[in-house]
Amino acid sequence: AQRVTQPEKLLSVFKGAPVELKCNYSYSGSPELFWYVQYSRQRLQLLLRHISRESIKGFTADLNKGETSFHLKKPFAQEEDSAMYYCALRRSNDYKLSFGAGTTVTVRA
Amino acid sequence: DVKVTQSSRYLVKRTGEKVFLECVQDMDHENMFWYRQDPGLGLRLIYFSYDVKMKEKGDIPEGYSVSREKKERFSLILESASTNQTSMYLCASSLSQAGVGTDTQYFGPGTRLTVL
Numbered sequence: 001a002q003r004v005t006q007p008e009k010l011l012s013v014f015k016g017a018p019v020e021l022k023c024n025y026s027y028s029g030s031p032e033l034f035w036y037v038q039y040s041r042q043r044l045q046l047l048l049r050h051i052s053r054e055s056i057k058g059f060t061a062d063l064n065k066g067e068t069s070f071h072l073k074k075p076f077a078q079e080e081d082s083a084m085y086y087c088a089l090r091r092s093n094d095y096k097l098s099f100g101a102g103t104t105v106t107v108r109a
Numbered sequence: 110d111v112k113v114t115q116s117s118r119y120l121v122k123r124t125g126e127k128v129f130l131e132c133v134q135d136m137d138h139e140n141m142f143w144y145r146q147d148p149g150l151g152l153r154l155i156y157f158s159y160d161v162k163m164k165e166k167g168d169i170p171e172g173y174s175v176s177r178e179k180k181e182r183f184s185l186i187l188e189s190a191s192t193n194q195t196s197m198y199l200c201a202s203s204l205s206q207a208g209v210g211t212d213t214q215y216f217g218p219g220t221r222l223t224v225l
Contacts (some may be wrong), residue, residue: 006151009149032212036214043113043216043217043218043219044152044199044201044216045215045216046213046214049213086151086152090212095140095157095159095203095205095212096142096154096157096167097152097154097214098154099144099151099152099153100151101149101150101151102151102152
């Protein structure tokens with residue numbers, strides 16, 4: 001069975017500092033990896049997916065199949081990045097997502 | 110713009126009551142999902158439906174059932190609510206094609222259920 005691990009429950013950084021949220025997965029096939037974000041009082045929404053290889057709101061994430069990781073990074077954190085972030089995995093030929101436990105990010109001024 | 114709505118934002122029920130949580134989406138999505146969101150546990154899938162009247166158990170289906178009589182509506186039912194079902198419940202929907210951009214799940218605002 002697939003599993004998604006986010007080792008940090010809480011992450012606190014200063015504005016302008018780099019931020020990295022860790023995500024590791026276990027799955028024997030070729031997964032699709034995603035980051036979803038939930039800002040305060042807003043609904044959960046897709047932030048980015050690995051296959052698009054794009055930067056969203058300054059965030060990037062690279063799928064490392066050797067290390068089975070999909071860490072989310074931003075070089076200069078902003079206060080509006082404070083949110084709950086979930087890493088998620090979709091197995092090939094499946095519709096369901098498996099989510100990690102989530103990381104709460106607080107960006108301090 | 111995809112819209113997923115849930116019938117209640119907050120709900121308080123008593124142990125043993127039958128509870129209905131409703132979810133409606135307006136984008137003609139085939140797939141609909143029910144999750145519960147708990148601190149430290151993330152989102153856990155309760156049930157999933159890929160078509161009208163079709164359902165599939167998720168990771169934690171015990172104590173829950175679902176109903177999908179119409180494509181746009183997916184109901185979660187707690188047959189006899191218990192205190193350990195106090196949680197935030199999230200509904201989501203997606204298209205059926207598992208391809209780039211079509212597998213995005215769109216979430217509702219959530220229902221915070223408290224069982225006393």
